[in-house]
Amino acid sequence: MSKDHGGDHHPEPEPYPALRTKALESLLVEKGLVSSDVIDELVRSYEEDIGPLNGAKVVARAWVNESYRLRLLEDGTDAIAELGFGGAEGAEIVVLENTPQVHNVVVCTLCSCYPWPVLGLPPTWYKSAAYRSRTVMEPRSVLREFGLELGEKVEVRVWDSTADIRYLVLPERPEGSEAMSESELAGLATRDSMIGVQKAKSPATVG
Amino acid sequence: MSGVHDMGGVHGFGPVEPEENEPVFHEEWEGRMFGLMVSAGRDYFSRAAIESIEPTTYLSSSYYEKWLMALEKVMVAKGVLSPDELEGRTGYFASNPGAVPSKKEDPKLASRVRSGMYRQRRPRREATGSSKFKPGDTVRARDIETMGHTRLPDYVRRRRGVVDRVYGVYDFPDAVHGSDGVPPQYVYNVRFLASELWRESAEPGGSLHIDMWESYLEPAGRLEGVS
Numbered sequence: 001m002s003k004d005h006g007g008d009h010h011p012e013p014e015p016y017p018a019l020r021t022k023a024l025e026s027l028l029v030e031k032g033l034v035s036s037d038v039i040d041e042l043v044r045s046y047e048e049d050i051g052p053l054n055g056a057k058v059v060a061r062a063w064v065n066e067s068y069r070l071r072l073l074e075d076g077t078d079a080i081a082e083l084g085f086g087g088a089e090g091a092e093i094v095v096l097e098n099t100p101q102v103h104n105v106v107v108c109t110l111c112s113c114y115p116w117p118v119l120g121l122p123p124t125w126y127k128s129a130a131y132r133s134r135t136v137m138e139p140r141s142v143l144r145e146f147g148l149e150l151g152e153k154v155e156v157r158v159w160d161s162t163a164d165i166r167y168l169v170l171p172e173r174p175e176g177s178e179a180m181s182e183s184e185l186a187g188l189a190t191r192d193s194m195i196g197v198q199k200a201k202s203p204a205t206v207g
Numbered sequence: 208m209s210g211v212h213d214m215g216g217v218h219g220f221g222p223v224e225p226e227e228n229e230p231v232f233h234e235e236w237e238g239r240m241f242g243l244m245v246s247a248g249r250d251y252f253s254r255a256a257i258e259s260i261e262p263t264t265y266l267s268s269s270y271y272e273k274w275l276m277a278l279e280k281v282m283v284a285k286g287v288l289s290p291d292e293l294e295g296r297t298g299y300f301a302s303n304p305g306a307v308p309s310k311k312e313d314p315k316l317a318s319r320v321r322s323g324m325y326r327q328r329r330p331r332r333e334a335t336g337s338s339k340f341k342p343g344d345t346v347r348a349r350d351i352e353t354m355g356h357t358r359l360p361d362y363v364r365r366r367r368g369v370v371d372r373v374y375g376v377y378d379f380p381d382a383v384h385g386s387d388g389v390p391p392q393y394v395y396n397v398r399f400l401a402s403e404l405w406r407e408s409a410e411p412g413g414s415l416h417i418d419m420w421e422s423y424l425e426p427a428g429r430l431e432g433v434s
């Protein structure tokens with residue numbers, strides 16, 4: 001598919017799904033089923049506001065604040081709401097803590113369930129047949145493709161999100177991050193570390 | 208019998224291929240499609256409609272293409288629009304490249320969507336009875352013949368696991384005979400050892416946790432080595 005958004009001067013014929021979506025939007029707006037401004041607003045929110053930076057703030061708070069960490073593991077939804085995050089596809093969030101002994105990784109084999117309020121919309125690979133089919137069966141091999149090699153003694157726990165509960169991984173706080181502030185720490189908690197396919201970034205790799 | 212979407216443990220899909228600095232939406236229409244589906248709301252979002260896309264099409268279509276096909280199908284099935292209307296309008300946009308979709312704002316509708324999206328509304332229902340299983344119980348995932356949509360994946364069926372958590376009572380999503388009035392059920396998180404699921408091809412030291420509605424489970428004999 002074309003990635004050229006600057007097509008104002010040389011318009012290409014639009015692909016079928018783009019035309020079809022315009023048609024569907026027009027008809028649903030005319031029939032009063034959707035409101036145009038809400039569509040604009042949803043696109044903007046998920047492009048700009050609702051993304052993995054939210055989750056990173058949650059993780060950083062848990063790294064610096066022990067009582068928050070305990071609340072987060074006890075009731076993820078409530079603890080996440082303390083930071084102002086919650087809503088669709090995250091009405092109940094359970095937080096899974098990674099430790100030197102246990103590594104958690106999240107998948108949805110049946111579709112692409114994902115904790116929107118803290119991670120935003122899932123990347124394409126999370127929705128791919130490869131990730132959905134293989135993660136439950138050969139997680140170590142999938143993690144290796146993300147550059148994560150886990151020791152033999154580490155238990156790999158895969159979480160398949162089949163119901164209404166959404167899962168967020170609390171990655172281990174990286175070594176060498178002791179002196180960092182909460183907001184600096186948030187820069188280490190990547191999307192992939194909160195899905196569980198990687199560890200949090202090492203401070204050494206952050207400029 | 209399971210559908211093409213039931214992918215856990217299916218062989219042959221190759222490596223996972225992350226895209227560097229992937230945008231939230233690759234094309235403008237994907238964002239519009241997302242906004243349409245989400246704001247059309249629960250009455251029109253149907254996992255069953257996505258799952259019933261013809262298998263080869265399902266596998267070769269992008270995520271938002273599947274959403275588009277599903278939303279179209281549901282809108283037609285519910286009589287909101289006709290295939291002819293949709294064809295006609297698509298043709299109109301094809302022959303008028305600069306044309307933009309109709310615009311209309313509806314404040315009441317807008318606030319309903321906003322509150323659905325951003326307000327915390329827990330899906331858990333009030334329990335009217337006690338749960339059949341408790342943490343530590345050994346259970347077996349049943350092999351149920353369903354009428355279509357189910358959240359019981361094929362790869363756990365007939366396998367034994369241990370109840371890890373009791374989450375509470377939730378609406379039951381499966382398509383069943385006379386689908387009205389199926390009461391909500393307890394949902395459990397059940398832990399399966401990788402060796403129970405994948406036998407000799409299991410990776411060492413692994414386990415799988417999955418959420419299961421109560422009717423997916425039956426009591427099973429004690430299973431050694433799972434804690």
